[in-house]
Amino acid sequence: MINKLKIYTIIIAVLFVSACGSDDRSNVETPETPACDDDFNLAIQTVAPNYGASSSIALGCSSTATITDSLLIKGDSDYSVSTGSDSFYHIGRSGIDTIAKYQFETSSLQDWEYSTNNAGEAGSSNPYKFIEVSSTKAYIIRYGKSDAWIVNPSAKDAASFKIGTLDLSSYLGDGETTVNMSDATIVNGKLFIAMQRIGASYDYTND
Numbered sequence: 001m002i003n004k005l006k007i008y009t010i011i012i013a014v015l016f017v018s019a020c021g022s023d024d025r026s027n028v029e030t031p032e033t034p035a036c037d038d039d040f041n042l043a044i045q046t047v048a049p050n051y052g053a054s055s056s057i058a059l060g061c062s063s064t065a066t067i068t069d070s071l072l073i074k075g076d077s078d079y080s081v082s083t084g085s086d087s088f089y090h091i092g093r094s095g096i097d098t099i100a101k102y103q104f105e106t107s108s109l110q111d112w113e114y115s116t117n118n119a120g121e122a123g124s125s126n127p128y129k130f131i132e133v134s135s136t137k138a139y140i141i142r143y144g145k146s147d148a149w150i151v152n153p154s155a156k157d158a159a160s161f162k163i164g165t166l167d168l169s170s171y172l173g174d175g176e177t178t179v180n181m182s183d184a185t186i187v188n189g190k191l192f193i194a195m196q197r198i199g200a201s202y203d204y205t206n207d
Contacts, residue, residue: 040068040104043088047077055079057090059107071107084132084153087111094126099140101153114161116140116149123177131184131191139166139191141181146172148181148193171195173205 040059046069047055055077058069072090080091086105092098100113116127126144132153133139140149150164171179180196198204 040107043081043083043104044069045079045081047079053077057081057088059088059104072102080128082130082132084130084138085135087132087153089130089132089153091127091130093128094124094144097125097127099127099130112155112161114151114155114158116142118162128182129184131186133186137163139184141184141193143181144178145181146177146179148184166191166193168193168195171197173197 040061042060042062044058044060044067045055046058053075055074056070057072058067059071060067076092076096078093078096080093082089082091087101087103088107090100090102092100097116098113099116101111102109103111116125124144125142127140128143129141131139131141135154136152138151138153140151142148146167146169148166148168149162150166151161152163155161168179168181180198181193182196183194185192
């Protein structure tokens with residue numbers, strides 16, 4: 001009975017405070033939420049609850065909080081997504097090793113899809129993130145390799161997609177082939193890359 005009385009007292013107090021704060025504020029303007037440039041301006045990667053062999057993309061509008069899901073359904077679950085100024089990049093990770101570009105405005109039409117492995121390269125590059133700098137420059141963070149790619153998001157073919165690399169092999173541990181790049185961001189025009197640098201058995205043995 002005492003606990004119930006406390007709960008009722010709290011509810012009454014909250015209602016009282018709400019009532020006291022409900023004075024006429026009609027002269028206060030509510031800031032308008034900026035409208036989306038297109039129908040969508042955000043992308044969300046979804047996967048099956050049991051991480052089984054299925055995944056899809058959900059697109060939404062940040063100003064209206066509307067979501068449209070079950071887009072780009074795939075038979076694999078190890079996918080991620082990164083966004084650019086007017087497009088999003090669907091990233092096939094471990095063993096898939098592809099990146100595909102879609103415009104928000106025409107989300108059902110694929111602009112391109114390119115491999116994130118070099119020709120004849122052994123092992124999965126396992127791309128984690130696509131960081132768009134401009135319409136002609138972006139970075140691909142490759143978890144399974146020791147170098148990040150510099151690419152051209154406007155490339156018309158695979159041959160002109162990769163335009164450079166960032167060699168991070170100085171951070172390799174003994175006997176390892178990857179620095180486990182897991183995330184990246186651009187701040188004040190500088191690229192910052194996070195590296196897990198874990199061993200083959202996922203142990204933190206490196207300095």
